[in-house]
Amino acid sequence: xxxxxxxTSTDPASLGDPDTVPQVNVVALLGGxxxxxxxxxxxxxxxxxxxxxxxxxxxxxxxxxxHISPDLDTVMYTLAxxxxxxxxxxxxxxxxxxxxxxxxxxxxxxxxxxxxxxxxHLLRTQxxxxxxxxxxxxxxxxxxxxxxxxxxxxSDAPVRTWVLTDEGEMAFQEYFVRxxxxxxxxxxxFEGIEQAQPTSAVMNALADADVILFGPSxxxxxxxxxxxxxxxxxxxxxVRAPRVAISPIVAGQALKGPAAKMMHxxxxxxxxxxxxxxxxxxxxxxxxxxxxxxxxxxITAQMGICTLVxxxxxxxxxxxxRLAREILQFALQQ
Ligand code: FO1
Numbered sequence: 001x002x003x004x005x006x007x008t009s010t011d012p013a014s015l016g017d018p019d020t021v022p023q024v025n026v027v028a029l030l031g032g033x034x035x036x037x038x039x040x041x042x043x044x045x046x047x048x049x050x051x052x053x054x055x056x057x058x059x060x061x062x063x064x065x066x067h068i069s070p071d072l073d074t075v076m077y078t079l080a081x082x083x084x085x086x087x088x089x090x091x092x093x094x095x096x097x098x099x100x101x102x103x104x105x106x107x108x109x110x111x112x113x114x115x116x117x118x119x120x121h122l123l124r125t126q127x128x129x130x131x132x133x134x135x136x137x138x139x140x141x142x143x144x145x146x147x148x149x150x151x152x153x154x155s156d157a158p159v160r161t162w163v164l165t166d167e168g169e170m171a172f173q174e175y176f177v178r179x180x181x182x183x184x185x186x187x188x189x190f191e192g193i194e195q196a197q198p199t200s201a202v203m204n205a206l207a208d209a210d211v212i213l214f215g216p217s218x219x220x221x222x223x224x225x226x227x228x229x230x231x232x233x234x235x236x237x238x239v240r241a242p243r244v245a246i247s248p249i250v251a252g253q254a255l256k257g258p259a260a261k262m263m264h265x266x267x268x269x270x271x272x273x274x275x276x277x278x279x280x281x282x283x284x285x286x287x288x289x290x291x292x293x294x295x296x297x298x299i300t301a302q303m304g305i306c307t308l309v310x311x312x313x314x315x316x317x318x319x320x321x322r323l324a325r326e327i328l329q330f331a332l333q334q
Contacts, residue, residue: 004296005333007310007326021045021325022332024210027052031222032059032071033088033256034248035215036078039149041320042213043079045328048148052205054198056217057134057153058161058190058225061173063111064102066121067128070173071222072138072153073120080145084114088256091116110178135199152205154226157196161221162189172221181258185265188220193228206235211331214245216312218259219278220266227282236282242334244285244327246312247272251291255313273298276305284334287312287327306334 026042028035030053039053053075060069070089077083077091084090094114103109113121120141127137133156142151161172165183175181206212217223227233236243252270254260263270272288276299279286286305288296289312296307308330314320 002300002304002306004300005306005308005330006293007290007308007330022328023047023050024328024332025050025052025205025208026211026213026328027054027205027209028213028215029054029217029223029226030071030075030215031056031217032074035071035217035222036075036083036088037314037320038213038215038246038324039075040078040317041314041322041324042328043149044317044321045324051149052209053149053151054154054202054205054226055151056222056225057155058159058193058221059172059176060158061160061171063113063173064107065125066113066118067125068111068113068121068173069124069134069138069153072151073117075151076138076142076145076147079142079147079149079151082145090114111173133199135201150201150205152199152201154202154232155196155198155229158192159196159225160191161225162191163221164188176221176258181261185220185258185262188224190225190228193225196229198229198232203231203235206232206239209239209241211328212236212239212241212243213327213331214243214279214283216246216248216255218248218254218257218262219275220259220262223279227279233282242284242331243282244287244308244331244334245275245279245283246287246323246327247275247289247292249275249292250289250313271295276303276307280305285331287330289313306330 056071074089084092094116124137134153163175164187167183248259260270268274272292273295276286280303287308293309296309300307
């Protein structure tokens, strides 16, 4: 049944009640900060063994000799309760002594690495150099941070996002952080995607999922790298589990980052309809904000995708849990 469903406000007291939360295996495909917020909402509802987060690694890069995995760290720090709440990335209450010394040496400081955060990059780099896979390194870091949900890099192989702009092609972090996403985007490509395969942990989790979610992450640079892995695309088309995306666009603006600006520069309408159309081959459901309610019937009628209209802005922990719960209930109705 294809329908538009309207969310209701949820009684906060029952948010984590196991009797009212369906105990199902959930896999969420995630990028950075928006994805991490959804992950923390789900983590308030479901036991850790029910949750798997498949995370974009095409933002990864080498910086000052270190292997940085920003999206993995954002998800990991958020679940560990360590994330910097002001930025959504990095470690809370971090200090910047190393960065100050780097500035003294006139070394690059545009990518802000805090002193505590640096420990993660040092260990990841060391363990990768010792021959452990990115997945093994991530499991080890999560375990040491007390993160019990499964946080999986999309692939062990290097995939790197390049952004073609009106000022030439630049590596993703160069575009995103150094240039503060100011250059106009013309195209995006994922270097290494043809050789990359999802890990077997990712494939097994997708095969066993009762619900698959696409986080409110940037479709072009956060979720597309995961979906560009042919085996992921194929299994998403083959599974019977409901597959639900959450819009990263609300009232013509991105919840965070350059998704709306990119859409405009790629000559696409800045609306949840564009996001739903982007994933339409692999989706059964789509969640959009009540401010965009007018688009719900278009998505349902034109694409045959069920829609849930609710408040999708996750201001605090309660809002994250409420949204996660509504999404799960919506997904399981399909
Ligand atoms: N984002 C910024 O906008 N500026 C930074 O200086 C920055 C540093 C940084 C350090 C570690 C880390 O894990 C993430 C960091 N990010 C920074 C966020 C990150 O690069 C982007 O948000 C993602 O790549 C996009 O999802």
